[in-house]
Amino acid sequence: MVDVIAAVGGSTAAIGYGLAAIGPGIGVGLVFSAYIQSTARQPESSRLTLPYVWIGFAVIEALALLGIAFGFIWAGEF
Secondary structure, three states: OHHHHHHHHHHHHHHHHHHHOHHHHHHHHHHHHHHHHHHHHOHHHHHHHHHHHHHHHHHHHHHHHHHHHHHHHHHOOO
8 A cells, every 4th residue: 555655646746847847938938928029129129138038037947946956855755
């Protein structure tokens, strides 16, 4: 009975890691789509807004990596 619970817990963690990747994927898409729209509306501001795009991208990816790392850490506790 204990083996069955461990197998279910492992597959649940894998599903959680997969679902955790959806949020940053959507966030990165929103950041770059907003940059493309702003550049299309006002092309001369592209150089001004580009650093903010990379900062937003870096923050989103850092949070995604932290989420996955904490998932591995907490998976070891149970």
